[in-house]
Amino acid sequence: MAVIGAGPAGLVAVAVARQYGIETALLDEQPRAGGQIYRNIGAADEAMTAILGPEYAQGRDLLPSRDDPGRHDIFGASVWQITRDGGIYYSHESGASALTAEHIILATGAIERPMPIPGWTLPGVMTAGAGQTLLKNPGLLPQGKVVLAGSGPLLWLLAAQYGRAGVDIAALVETTPRANLHRAALKLPGLLREGELLRQGRALRRELKRLGPRHFKDARGLRAVGEEHVRALCFTVGGQEHEIPCDLLLLHMGVTPNVQFTRALDLPHDWDDVQRCWRPRSGPGGATEISNLRLAGDGAGIVGARAAALQGRLAALAVAGEMGEAVANAVAEAGNELSRRLAARPFLDRLFAPGAECLDPPDDTIVCRCEEVTAGGIRDLAARGCRDVNQLKALGRPGMGPCQGRMCGLTVAEVLARSLNLPIEDVDYFRLRWPAKPVSMHELAMFAEAEDA
Amino acid sequence: MPDTSDVIIVGGGLHGLSTAIHLAKAGLNTVVLEKDHPGRHASGVNAGGVRRLGRHLAEVPLSVAALEVWENIDDFVGDDCGFSACGQIQIAETEAELAQQAARVEELRTLGFEHERLIDQAALRQIVPALARHCVGAIWCPEDGAANPYRTTQAYFRTARSLGVRVELGAAVANIERAGADWQVRTVRDSFQAPVLVNTAGAWGHRVGRMIGDDAPVEPAAPMLMITERVEPFITPVLGAAGRKLSFKQYGNGTVMIGGGQRGRAVPERNIAETKLAGMGNSAATVKALFPQLGPVNVVRCWAGIEAIMPDVIPVIGPSKAAAGAYHAFGFSGHGFQLSPIVGRLLCELITEGKSSLPIEAFAIDRFDNVQSS
Ligand SMILES: Cc1cc2nc3c(=O)[nH]c(=O)nc-3n(C[C@H](O)[C@H](O)[C@H](O)COP(=O)(O)OP(=O)(O)OC[C@H]3O[C@@H](n4cnc5c(N)ncnc54)[C@H](O)[C@@H]3O)c2cc1C
Numbered sequence: 001m002a003v004i005g006a007g008p009a010g011l012v013a014v015a016v017a018r019q020y021g022i023e024t025a026l027l028d029e030q031p032r033a034g035g036q037i038y039r040n041i042g043a044a045d046e047a048m049t050a051i052l053g054p055e056y057a058q059g060r061d062l063l064p065s066r067d068d069p070g071r072h073d074i075f076g077a078s079v080w081q082i083t084r085d086g087g088i089y090y091s092h093e094s095g096a097s098a099l100t101a102e103h104i105i106l107a108t109g110a111i112e113r114p115m116p117i118p119g120w121t122l123p124g125v126m127t128a129g130a131g132q133t134l135l136k137n138p139g140l141l142p143q144g145k146v147v148l149a150g151s152g153p154l155l156w157l158l159a160a161q162y163g164r165a166g167v168d169i170a171a172l173v174e175t176t177p178r179a180n181l182h183r184a185a186l187k188l189p190g191l192l193r194e195g196e197l198l199r200q201g202r203a204l205r206r207e208l209k210r211l212g213p214r215h216f217k218d219a220r221g222l223r224a225v226g227e228e229h230v231r232a233l234c235f236t237v238g239g240q241e242h243e244i245p246c247d248l249l250l251l252h253m254g255v256t257p258n259v260q261f262t263r264a265l266d267l268p269h270d271w272d273d274v275q276r277c278w279r280p281r282s283g284p285g286g287a288t289e290i291s292n293l294r295l296a297g298d299g300a301g302i303v304g305a306r307a308a309a310l311q312g313r314l315a316a317l318a319v320a321g322e323m324g325e326a327v328a329n330a331v332a333e334a335g336n337e338l339s340r341r342l343a344a345r346p347f348l349d350r351l352f353a354p355g356a357e358c359l360d361p362p363d364d365t366i367v368c369r370c371e372e373v374t375a376g377g378i379r380d381l382a383a384r385g386c387r388d389v390n391q392l393k394a395l396g397r398p399g400m401g402p403c404q405g406r407m408c409g410l411t412v413a414e415v416l417a418r419s420l421n422l423p424i425e426d427v428d429y430f431r432l433r434w435p436a437k438p439v440s441m442h443e444l445a446m447f448a449e450a451e452d453a
Numbered sequence: 454m455p456d457t458s459d460v461i462i463v464g465g466g467l468h469g470l471s472t473a474i475h476l477a478k479a480g481l482n483t484v485v486l487e488k489d490h491p492g493r494h495a496s497g498v499n500a501g502g503v504r505r506l507g508r509h510l511a512e513v514p515l516s517v518a519a520l521e522v523w524e525n526i527d528d529f530v531g532d533d534c535g536f537s538a539c540g541q542i543q544i545a546e547t548e549a550e551l552a553q554q555a556a557r558v559e560e561l562r563t564l565g566f567e568h569e570r571l572i573d574q575a576a577l578r579q580i581v582p583a584l585a586r587h588c589v590g591a592i593w594c595p596e597d598g599a600a601n602p603y604r605t606t607q608a609y610f611r612t613a614r615s616l617g618v619r620v621e622l623g624a625a626v627a628n629i630e631r632a633g634a635d636w637q638v639r640t641v642r643d644s645f646q647a648p649v650l651v652n653t654a655g656a657w658g659h660r661v662g663r664m665i666g667d668d669a670p671v672e673p674a675a676p677m678l679m680i681t682e683r684v685e686p687f688i689t690p691v692l693g694a695a696g697r698k699l700s701f702k703q704y705g706n707g708t709v710m711i712g713g714g715q716r717g718r719a720v721p722e723r724n725i726a727e728t729k730l731a732g733m734g735n736s737a738a739t740v741k742a743l744f745p746q747l748g749p750v751n752v753v754r755c756w757a758g759i760e761a762i763m764p765d766v767i768p769v770i771g772p773s774k775a776a777a778g779a780y781h782a783f784g785f786s787g788h789g790f791q792l793s794p795i796v797g798r799l800l801c802e803l804i805t806e807g808k809s810s811l812p813i814e815a816f817a818i819d820r821f822d823n824v825q826s827s
Pocket residue numbers: 463464465466467468469486487488489490491492493494495496497498499500501502503504624625626627653654655656657658661675676677678712757758759760782783784785786787788789790791792
């Protein structure tokens with residue numbers, strides 16, 4: 001079996017597979033295990049763990065405790081193609097390699113939703129995820145004044161972590177509309193079932209109060225300003241203008257499933273109207289339309305680290321079950337725990353539903369960074385008759401750069417759908433192509449084959 | 454009540470649209486039925502090569518006439534379609550290849566065509582200084598070039614509509630019958646009727662053909678293309694090779710497109726074409742052999758389009774064999790983009806005057822009478 005992605009879902013999947021004696025390869029493009037949330041966990045010292053907090057430290061439990069000859073961890077491996085018959089192709093420092101697996105579990109996690117506000121392409125503006133990566137690699141702590149803006153749990157967490165590390169947080173600017181809270185309130189019972197999450201949330205709020213950065217809520221009309229480099233974040237709250245000077249601006253608007261592989265494999269996807277993102281379709285145990293391919297973790301729909309680990313467990317159990325192991329009890333147990341862990345999602349999904357900030361940016365805002373296509377450019381093409389994102393891509397080039405629209409795909413679709421006044425399903429999503437990551441000619445040429453005459 | 458018109462065209466790729474434009478200009482009321490949208494298939498996703506170089510002798514007169522339209526494509530469809538006469542070059546890597554090229558150029562000359570020129574190593578190095586040093590010469594067509602396929606398709610589409618052609622999208626033709634002297638054509642939603650039917654259904658051409666009793670051995674194939682990250686400009690013409698599958702073109706933005714016949718897997722029933730890694734590998738190996746300096750350059754995207762390939766790699770163009778009042782133009786076998794302005798004109802001539810001004814006998818559908826269809 002092969003598992004792609006060494007976050008909580010992937011790590012647990014491998015551990016469970018090994019319990020059943022299934023020989024397993026684990027691939028991840030990071031140099032170490034941990035995924036986004038537990039990045040670098042194996043190397044973090046006490047001081048670092050104190051800053052990152054108790055949830056981070058939990059990641060330690062997922063690391064293998066001893067050498068295991070049936071387990072092949074391949075780190076620094078950027079997977080760029082998988083095939084329906086189990087082929088996995090990846091680049092490594094020593095070149096390109098391939099392996100074949102009877103079963104594949106895709107645990108490739110989430111990517112941050114871009115937050116294309118005016119000025120977001122200025123140097124000194126980054127995503128909160130990138131800001132957190134700085135923290136997890138020693139010695140990269142930001143200097144100067146930092147502003148955090150947007151919406152979502154990671155924003156709070158990062159504010160607390162930066163606070164603990166002594167970073168100068170000039171402001172925490174939340175865009176979460178008040179209306180979201182009302183919508184979420186209907187789902188409060190679910191949240192109450194997830195006691196641990198609730199406790200964590202409260203503790204974070206208390207800590208933020210104590211750390212005391214300026215905290216703005218329900219902010220609107222965000223703009224990053226500056227010439228060569230970001231100088232300040234401007235926004236309004238209740239009609240009143242604010243301008244907060246900063247040296248680093250970290251933006252965050254939640255995370256969405258990374259659909260690069262599932263799209264390139266041409267699997268069906270469903271639209272999530274609350275979180276406004278596509279989810280690859282999967283069934284129990286992460287099963288997909290391709291019989292030997294399963295999904296686990298945020299890559300199949302945002303669930304958070306604890307639930308992701310349970311999905312990793314369930315996917316590995318399903319594989320073990322197919323191999324004839326008796327797994328029914330373990331499946332039932334993990335399944336129950338998973339539904340408890342997922343109980344809070346409807347609340348969180350509604351509370352942190354993405355706002356107009358990233359769904360309908362002003363005309364002059366760049367949406368596709370690779371090809372420098374603006375929101376206005378997309379609206380022009382819509383007015384000229386473009387009906388879906390693939391026509392748009394062919395005519396206006398958004399999504400044609402090296403990232404193939406991984407960054408801009410959702411925004412492009414939102415802008416187009418809004419200007420045509422169509423449901424998002426109608427404007428579709430970019431057809432993604434292999435390789436899922438750029439690959440050099442040298443590496444590709446390793447897969448040349450003698451041709452039939 | 455079925456919708457009635459003078460002509461029904463099945464397939465809204467470039468050939469269907471070009472035919473529609475010519476027919477509309479001739480005053481005929483024309484409907485195009487397209488199951489997806491124009492440019493969804495071969496016409497919108499091809500390499501954009503505008504090439505007379507290396508054509509099958511039967512195609513040469515058409516291709517030469519087509520280039521004359523390309524040179525003023527704005528007059529035809531009100532857009533420059535991204536066309537640039539950057540030249541097309543076909544390199545020889547051995548003396549034997551060069552000798553074959555010399556014979557080819559000579560043969561064309563005796564037929565009265567002078568667009569292909571043989572050049573020696575020194576001239577080749579001047580035109581493509583970045584090329585590997587072992588190459589010995591080339592055929593050079595400086596007036597050939599390349600255009601932007603999607604933009605071209607959209608320009609044809611706009612022009613057809615502005616001339617009053619009705620282009621029905623999402624209109625997959627399921628069934629065609631005789632209704633007196635007319636054809637009755639049914640899509641999932643509607644019914645259309647006209648005395649004249651044109652089949653420009655590309656890789657589905659044989660399927661539509663069978664609906665009126667004609668058969669042809671079409672192989673739906675999936676030629677692949679790949680595109681690199683941006684690199685410094687290093688080559689102007691579109692480059693092919695006598696002894697390899699290659700078509701190589703650097704765009705103004707620095708990206709390089711690599712194609713030339715490596716095939717993926719076509720699944721016409723599902724409307725898709727899948728890439729195959731071995732073919733991508735083969736293309737990369739070819740590129741490295743001819744441009745070793747590109748080894749470290751990244752490929753960022755690879756795709757395939759569904760294209761109809763005929764056993765003799767030239768298209769079917771001309772009247773139906775089985776039925777009066779029906780015409781075909783499909784099976785362009787990987788090089789129909791360049792021919793698109795001219796084939797529509799010839800079909801229009803066949804429909805309105807009963808004869809074509811250029812020789813099309815070689816493209817007759819009955820040439821396959823002894824070949825089994827797949
Ligand atoms: C990757 C690739 C690279 C290429 N490179 C070049 C090049 O550099 N130079 C060059 O000259 N040529 C090139 N070609 C070839 C060129 O693209 C084609 O020959 C040309 O576009 C064919 O046009 P068409 O109109 O016949 O087919 P298409 O564009 O495929 O149009 C046929 C249309 O018919 C529709 N259709 C089919 N069945 C039905 C039905 N039952 N009802 C309704 N509609 C139907 C389809 O949806 C389709 O839109 C390339 C092709 C590919 C795939």
